[in-house]
Amino acid sequence: DTGVSQDPRHKITKRGQNVTFRCDPISEHNRLYWYRQTLGQGPEFLTYFQNEAQLEKSRLLSDRFSAERPKGSFSTLEIQRTEQGDSAMYLCASSATGGYGYTFGSGTRLTVV
Amino acid sequence: QQQVKQSPQSLIVQKGGISIINCAYENTAFDYFPWYQQFPGKGPALLIAIRPDVSEKKEGRFTISFNKSAKQFSLHIMDSQPGDSATYFCAASKGSGATNKLIFGTGTLLAVQP
Numbered sequence: 727d728t729g730v731s732q733d734p735r736h737k738i739t740k741r742g743q744n745v746t747f748r749c750d751p752i753s754e755h756n757r758l759y760w761y762r763q764t765l766g767q768g769p770e771f772l773t774y775f776q777n778e779a780q781l782e783k784s785r786l787l788s789d790r791f792s793a794e795r796p797k798g799s800f801s802t803l804e805i806q807r808t809e810q811g812d813s814a815m816y817l818c819a820s821s822a823t824g825g826y827g828y829t830f831g832s833g834t835r836l837t838v839v
Numbered sequence: 840q841q842q843v844k845q846s847p848q849s850l851i852v853q854k855g856g857i858s859i860i861n862c863a864y865e866n867t868a869f870d871y872f873p874w875y876q877q878f879p880g881k882g883p884a885l886l887i888a889i890r891p892d893v894s895e896k897k898e899g900r901f902t903i904s905f906n907k908s909a910k911q912f913s914l915h916i917m918d919s920q921p922g923d924s925a926t927y928f929c930a931a932s933k934g935s936g937a938t939n940k941l942i943f944g945t946g947t948l949l950a951v952q953p
Contacts (some may be wrong), residue, residue, distance in 0.1 A: 745892060757938050766946070767945055768843075768930070768943030768944050768945050769844075770943070771940045774940065782940060783884045817882050819928050820936040824938065827873055828885065828941070829885075830884065832881050833881075834920050835856050
């Protein structure tokens with residue numbers, strides 16, 4: 727499978743717990759993006775990397791959120807001290823610089839109870 | 840502040856009909872306008888995209904019409920099929936890059952009735 731892979735597909739966690747999601751982009755893609763999508767809304771930009779460098783972060787990405795892409799390949803998104811408002815679909819996408827657009831993964835659905 | 844406004848929120852079309860979804864943007868710096876299609880449980884998939892130097896782009900049954908002066912663009916799906924039933928998002932970005940940060944509309948849920 728040469729698509730964008732996200733793990734886990736679903737995560738249920740208790741409020742206050744930490745969670746970590748993983749994204750494996752298409753191997754030749756140097757850009758990687760994280761978006762968040764709530765029910766009935768379009769995806770909202772969180773952050774993106776070019777290779778291992780995090781080039782932009784949204785104001786939506788509070789201090790409780792951190793993303794890494796240590797070797798310019800896979801990426802992780804961690805949410806600390808989860809809140810009910812963090813419940814959403816977290817989408818990862820990748821692209822090649824100068825390419826025609828993104829390829830999204832199927833997302834990780836987070837439910838905070 | 841919603842930079843990309845999309846309408847309608849939902850749309851029901853008969854098989855073989857034309858589906859039309861509209862978007863309006865505010866930031867004149869936007870210079871790349873894609874449409875994405877999303878099926879339940881899947882991530883969005885790029886359908887078609889346009890840059891502001893052309894007024895129309897057609898790919899198969901899908902056409903984007905772009906009106907730079909009105910800051911509006913629309914997606915037309917000709918000969919709509921039940922398999923087209925999905926949520927459609929318009930988006931915009933700036934910096935002449937198809938791989939820059941995207942600002943998405945709120946989506947249109949399309950149902951094509953057989």
